[in-house]
């Protein structure tokens with residue numbers, strides 16, 4: 346991928362931190378500790394719980410939503426009251442990974458301390474229904490979805506990945522969708538049909554002159570699509586128009602911003618299947634929101650140390666409880682012709698052993714801006730975050746990435762019901778990764 350080679354060249358001017366993070370000790374910490382939550386006296390479902398559950402749970406816990414059961418009525422919530430209160434108290438639900446006091450993001454699902462206290466007090470006091478006449482008015486819950494779907498397209502056939510020793514299957518599929526005219530993608534929703542094997546997906550718009558070559562490869566080995574494990578060169582990283590990770594729902598770009606798709610392009614879906622995690626076939630659906638024109642076009646900046654995937658410098662030793670890597674570089678000479686730019690969205694990628702992930706802008710005077718601080722990494726809830734207040738990067742600033750892993754016996758993947766033994770690993774689709782992408786936009 347051209348982008349990666351460019352990043353590799355740039356890394357020579359990047360900064361490598363062996364063991365001490367250059368982040369200030371108070372990075373991401375709150376100015377003042379969050380006050381204890383306060384619950385109303387004798388909370389009831391109708392008066393106190395329903396508004397919280399409708400707004401923070403039912404987008405997923407609804408018929409047709411991604412969660413396994415609905416939480417849209419008193420009866421439904423009552424049935425799951427004990428687990429729900431426990432998950433709310435530990436902040437495992439609603440799923441929201443960024444730690445407090447780093448940045449603010451659009452679509453923040455997290456609950457306030459008062460909401461958590463209310464949920465727990467309601468459960469402790471017997472999970473009472475109360476009187477519907479006391480109901481606090483709230484918007485009826487709707488499943489998380491794009492506001493509008495302009496393109497909906499599905500893999501032409503279901504695909505059953507084949508387990509290979511120690512390797513996942515990465516497979517590319519031409520989707521039956523070409524764009525006759527230049528188009529801008531303003532929202533994406535990638536919906537795998539089999540979450541047990543779908544590990545992640547990248548959606549590409551491949552330009553017209555490359556399609557014949559891909560068509561020749563499609564199905565040539567007797568199975569739908571083609572092997573993408575080692576040959577993704579034709580899918581230039583800059584052609585990525587969207588993707589999916591286990592925590593993703595619908596992804597909306599900031600207002601007025603779109604990802605450019607050239608006339609004649611066709612969609613290609615690169616699916617990464619984890620054959621150790623599940624079985625069966627998958628037939629992923631892609632929904633897009635598009636626009637013929639936008640005010641600003643989105644650009645992506647990759648952050649990772651090229652030496653990590655060149656097979657050096659990212660050793661995660663067996664039994665290490667806190668293997669850590671850092672990387673920082675000034676992205677402006679390569680990505681923005683030396684001009685300042687403003688980070689709008691951030692995404693950080695590790696696999697199952699990850700524990701802490703941090704993304705920041707380091708200024709030459711030693712201060713920093715927090716872009717993302719995840720202190721309790723959960724691979725299944727990885728997603729792209731849109732900053733409520735975009736963060737400016739000036740030439741001379743550095744984008745900083747930090748990843749931690751727990752490679753002890755207690756934190757290993759379970760494959761076919763067996764907990765794996767820790768092994769020393771590095772960068773790999775079925776090992777670990779530490780990578781981030783920040784997105785900004787440019788006026789057209």
Ligand code: HEC
Pocket residue numbers: 398401402403404405406411412413425428429430432433438439440454594725
């Ligand atoms: C973004 C989607 C989403 C939101 C929002 C969400 N959930 Fe969930 N929830 C899920 C999914 C998916 C699962 C099943 C997978 C899992 O356990 O991670 C789940 C599982 C659960 C479980 C079962 C856990 C278990 O171990 O069996 C409970 C209880 C739960 N959610 C309660 C809630 C409550 C209460 C809220 C709101 C305060 C909420 N959820 C918000 C998606 C969501």
